[in-house]
Amino acid sequence: MVHPVIKLIAQRIALGLLLLWAVSVLIFVGTLILPGDVAQSILGQAATPETLANLRAELGLDEPPLTRYLSWAGGVLQGDLGTALTNGEDIASAIGKRLGNTLFLAFWAAVVSVPLAIFLGLMAVRYRDRWPDKLISGFTLATISVPEFLLGYIAVYFLAVKWRLLPSLASIYDGMTLGEQLYAISMPVLVLVLTVLGHMMRMTRAAILNVMQSAYIETAELKGLRPINIIAKHAFPNAIAPVINVVMLNMAYLVVGVVVVEVVFVYPGMGQYLVDHVSKRDVPVVQACGLVFAAIYIGLNIVADVVSILANPRLRHPK
Amino acid sequence: MTRIPLAAMIGLFFTGAYFLSAIFAGVIAPYGMAEVVGDSWEPWSAAHWLGTDTIGRDLLSRMIWGGQTTIFVAAAATALSFITGSVLGFAAAVLGGWMDQLLSRTVDLVMSIPSLISALLILSVMPSSLITLIVVIGLLDCTRVFRLSRAVAVDITVMDYVEAARLRGEGTAWIVFREILPNALSPLVAEMGLRFIFAVLFISTLSFLGLGIQPPMADWGGIVKENKEGIVYGIPAALVPAVAIATLAISVNLVADWILNRTSSLKGGRG
Numbered sequence: 036m037v038h039p040v041i042k043l044i045a046q047r048i049a050l051g052l053l054l055l056w057a058v059s060v061l062i063f064v065g066t067l068i069l070p071g072d073v074a075q076s077i078l079g080q081a082a083t084p085e086t087l088a089n090l091r092a093e094l095g096l097d098e099p100p101l102t103r104y105l106s107w108a109g110g111v112l113q114g115d116l117g118t119a120l121t122n123g124e125d126i127a128s129a130i131g132k133r134l135g136n137t138l139f140l141a142f143w144a145a146v147v148s149v150p151l152a153i154f155l156g157l158m159a160v161r162y163r164d165r166w167p168d169k170l171i172s173g174f175t176l177a178t179i180s181v182p183e184f185l186l187g188y189i190a191v192y193f194l195a196v197k198w199r200l201l202p203s204l205a206s207i208y209d210g211m212t213l214g215e216q217l218y219a220i221s222m223p224v225l226v227l228v229l230t231v232l233g234h235m236m237r238m239t240r241a242a243i244l245n246v247m248q249s250a251y252i253e254t255a256e257l258k259g260l261r262p263i264n265i266i267a268k269h270a271f272p273n274a275i276a277p278v279i280n281v282v283m284l285n286m287a288y289l290v291v292g293v294v295v296v297e298v299v300f301v302y303p304g305m306g307q308y309l310v311d312h313v314s315k316r317d318v319p320v321v322q323a324c325g326l327v328f329a330a331i332y333i334g335l336n337i338v339a340d341v342v343s344i345l346a347n348p349r350l351r352h353p354k
Numbered sequence: 355m356t357r358i359p360l361a362a363m364i365g366l367f368f369t370g371a372y373f374l375s376a377i378f379a380g381v382i383a384p385y386g387m388a389e390v391v392g393d394s395w396e397p398w399s400a401a402h403w404l405g406t407d408t409i410g411r412d413l414l415s416r417m418i419w420g421g422q423t424t425i426f427v428a429a430a431a432t433a434l435s436f437i438t439g440s441v442l443g444f445a446a447a448v449l450g451g452w453m454d455q456l457l458s459r460t461v462d463l464v465m466s467i468p469s470l471i472s473a474l475l476i477l478s479v480m481p482s483s484l485i486t487l488i489v490v491i492g493l494l495d496c497t498r499v500f501r502l503s504r505a506v507a508v509d510i511t512v513m514d515y516v517e518a519a520r521l522r523g524e525g526t527a528w529i530v531f532r533e534i535l536p537n538a539l540s541p542l543v544a545e546m547g548l549r550f551i552f553a554v555l556f557i558s559t560l561s562f563l564g565l566g567i568q569p570p571m572a573d574w575g576g577i578v579k580e581n582k583e584g585i586v587y588g589i590p591a592a593l594v595p596a597v598a599i600a601t602l603a604i605s606v607n608l609v610a611d612w613i614l615n616r617t618s619s620l621k622g623g624r625g
Contacts, residue, residue: 054462054463054466057463058463058466058467061463061464061467062467062475065472065475065476066475066476066478066479176604176607177600177604179603180551180599180600180603180604180607181596181599181600181603182555182558182559182562182575182599183559184558184559184562184575184578185558185578185593185595185596185599185600186596188578188582188585188592188593188596189593189596191585191586192585192588192590192593196585196586196587196588197588287468288468290468291468291470291471294470294471294474295470295559295562295563298562298563309471309474310474310563310564310565312478313474313477313478313563313565314564314565316478316479317478318478318479321474321475321478322475324471325467325471325472325474325475328467328468328471329466329467329468329471332466332467332468332471333466336466
């Protein structure tokens with residue numbers, strides 16, 4: 036007899052893999068059935084029918100769709116993402132380095148934003164409907180209402196140009212020490228933190244407030260415990276599953292938010308690479324980047340589900 | 355008529371002001387959309403209230419024309435996402451069975467790719483015209499409306515009056531439009547505000563990335579892109595759209611909150 040938790044987790048992971056496969060089909064078919072022709076957009080208006088036909092044959096565009104999907108998907112499984120149309124560069128090696136940079140950025144944003152969001156959420160519950168709560172809510176509403184790229188430029192305008200505190204471009208390269216790298220990415224990290232903080236903090240607050248109505252919280256209050264102890268020791272552990280879920284969703288959002296933030300700060304990551312190649316209509320690169328982003332997104336969602344299964348003690352002991 | 359709270363009044367006022375200035379852009383904009391009237395990045399003055407932009411166009415006029423494009427695209431995309439999302443969501447709830455499974459799993463699949471990434475994938479093969487942008491944003495966003503309207507409608511379909519309508523022999527269309535829609539309207543209207551803001555942010559982001567509205571047409575994201583070089587020299591022209599987007603977003607949120615609060619007490623939440 037397999038432990039039910041393991042069974043649940045295995046099911047969830049299998050479902051995730053199935054989803055990932057379906058996404059790969061969707062990405063491939065999606066770019067295939069839409070009107071618009073890759074060969075035409077590479078060659079532009081001046082293309083003759085012969086050059087078009089030649090280019091199509093060279094790119095394998097005249098093969099049947101199923102064959103093309105199988106060879107593409109087969110390549111992806113072996114770590115071969117194909118070559119870029121525009122410069123013939125190997126996509127996998129181009130992505131490898133940039134993915135590292137992107138994850139580096141997202142990682143530090145997560146390290147700062149998660150504890151801060153949870154702390155602010157606890158504070159907002161502790162002082163709910165009083166000024167700290169209202170201040171935190173108002174500030175986070177403002178950050179949610181401004182798109183990331185504008186937050187980025189507001190930060191550049193004040194922090195880099197007016198007060199000259201932080202660098203306005205986040206260029207990192209090999210041979211920098213960790214400290215130098217962290218200084219270089221301080222602004223994009225700040226912007227990413229601001230974009231996810233509001234949502235995470237609000238959801239944490241809501242999840243804890245939900246628990247605060249339980250009978251055991253009343254008991255703890257009647258015992259005379261200090262409010263912050265009640266929230267941190269009695270309410271928070273019971274709100275952990277929704278909190279973890281929202282944290283993971285925001286981590287997934289971070290990975291997408293970096294696309295825009297990288298463009299603002301000219302950071303050499305996946306997002307910049309993707310946006311550049313969308314405007315060049317380099318479909319293989321866009322497909323590969325889309326797949327990588329989708330895989331990270333789905334992966335984080337699976338982690339969220341698995342962690343909330345593990346965080347639920349009721350599931351740990353089979354009846 | 356119940357009293358309108360102050361926050362909602364402020365929200366209504368600003369939302370109204372933005373929509374009116376979008377509709378009457380041609381009347382109130384002091385200069386033409388692409389008219390070059392001065393040097394680049396002139397400071398704020400009586401002739402140019404917000405100064406001029408990177409090639410000397412009047413920034414206030416650009417903002418008003420840009421607001422027209424942004425609000426029009428966002429409103430059209432929201433309308434599209436609402437019509438498709440709610441009709442499909444109600445249909446899934448009413449029909450149930452394999453239809454529900456098919457629609458719900460398709461929506462799950464589309465939502466498993468972040469919408470910005472999906473939009474970039476689509477825009478890499480399609481030319482970026484106004485229609486394409488509206489359809490792309492509208493359809494990507496209708497997944498969220500679908501989930502909400504399905505969840506709301508599932509609760510309503512089990513009500514006695516729906517059962518009564520079924521027994522009377524009413525068709526699916528009647529049940530969707532005459533029984534479910536009126537009862538599901540308030541959470542959907544509140545959601546519409548949020549979706550509209552999302553569409554504004556989405557189209558601004560795409561334009562900022564150079565993949566949305568194409569120049570010389572103005573839109574708020576594009577104005578940031580055009581003027582971003584000025585930031586380094588301390589010229590705040592690129593930040594003007596930030597104020598516009600943020601005030602629009604906050605005021606629409608205030609209105610949506612008010613609608614939700616006003617109706618949720620009667621109908622027990624958003625279902």
